[in-house]
Amino acid sequence: MRLDSEAIKKYRKAGRIARKALEKAKEACEEGEKYLDVAEEADNFIWDKGAKPAFPTNISVNSVGAHYTPSEDDESRFEKGDIVKIDVGCHLDGYIADNAATVEIGTNRHGSLIKASEEALGIAIRSIRPGIRTKEIGKNIERAIQDRGFNPISNLTGHEVERYVLHTGTSIPNVPKGWTKIKKGMVLAIEPFATDGEGRVEEGDPGDIYKLQKQRDLDGEDLEFYKWIEDNFDHLPFAARWCKEYGDGYKELLKRQKRFGTVMNYPVLSEKKDGLISQREHTVIVTSNGCKATTRL
Structure with a gap:
């Protein structure tokens, strides 16, 4: 290597x-x-x-x-x-x-x-x-x-x-x-x-850190938002708050991406005891x- x-x-x-x-x-x-x-x-x-x-x-x-x-x-x-x-x-x-x-x-x-x-x-x-x-x-x-x-x-x-x-x-x-x-x-x-x-x-519970997954059959604003995330965050983890730069409605669009399986969000990890x-x-x-x-x- x-x-x-x-x-x-x-x-x-x-x-x-x-x-x-x-x-x-x-x-x-x-x-x-x-x-x-x-x-x-x-x-x-x-x-x-x-x-x-x-x-x-x-x-x-x-x-x-x-x-x-x-x-x-x-x-x-x-x-x-x-x-x-x-x-x-x-x-x-x-x-x-x-x-x-x-x-x-x-x-x-x-x-x-x-x-x-x-x-x-x-x-x-x-x-x-x-x-x-x-x-x-x-x-x-x-x-x-x-x-x-x-x-x-x-x-x-x-x-x-x-x-x-x-x-x-x-x-x-x-x-x-x-x-x-x-x-x-x-x-x-x-x-x-x-x-x-x-x-x-x-x-x-799920936290506020997200990551793109494989693109599925998206169209319209859902596809536009996916591409915006891809262009801005390079398939690395990103914060929901960073998406406010996209404009109004980003929270709902992010929820839709999660529902489609095109983003995942990381659960918060805490000590068991x-x-x-x-x-x-x-x-x-x-x-x-x-x-x-x-x-x-």
Whole structure:
């Protein structure tokens, strides 16, 4: 698997933008601030830099692990003591960077939980090299999290990334699992999740993150709307709120697309026993003797 110099350059630039967008969002996370304002802080930063979000900024609070992004009328605000996972993705011409961090609002009661996912990520990145199996990476992540007295989330994983494809090929587990060998040139998003709960997430209600599916027999405005989504979001996940740029009636059109099966929307994932969750993530490119993180200084 070989990446040419232009692809590597774009992966790195996307990584720099994604990292800065994440920092902007972290700085905006304060008691009383709206989830929506923080998500838009990150997304707008990415657009302002001439790139595009690879997915809507996820704002996952406390026991929520993934797939929550605010709707345009979401009035939720951060409260003192909240554990907030911010997951930000960016792409340049389809070359994707994905990174995440956890912040605690106004208190410092859960520093060890936050450190558990951070330390697990560092250990995982240091272990990645051509030939290592996913099971070994997962074992390293699990051990680091358990050493702090927490559980890894066993049914959330990191993932391989390809051009215009956020999740593909190889999964990077947070527990010892899988025999896939890592190869030079792979682009991987490594994302340990730690919890004081059971260590599994379950699906809740559908959230506000959508993704195009295969086009079916559409016509009229339904076809026009499908094509607009395709042109603007490149078959990557998108937020319903982004569709307001299409104009009035987008909410009903989106509902129709879902009914036709031409879009799917992701369910919000939460810890099975309502445990608190922390997350940390970087995107890496596998080199001949290790890996390089595109989203880290």
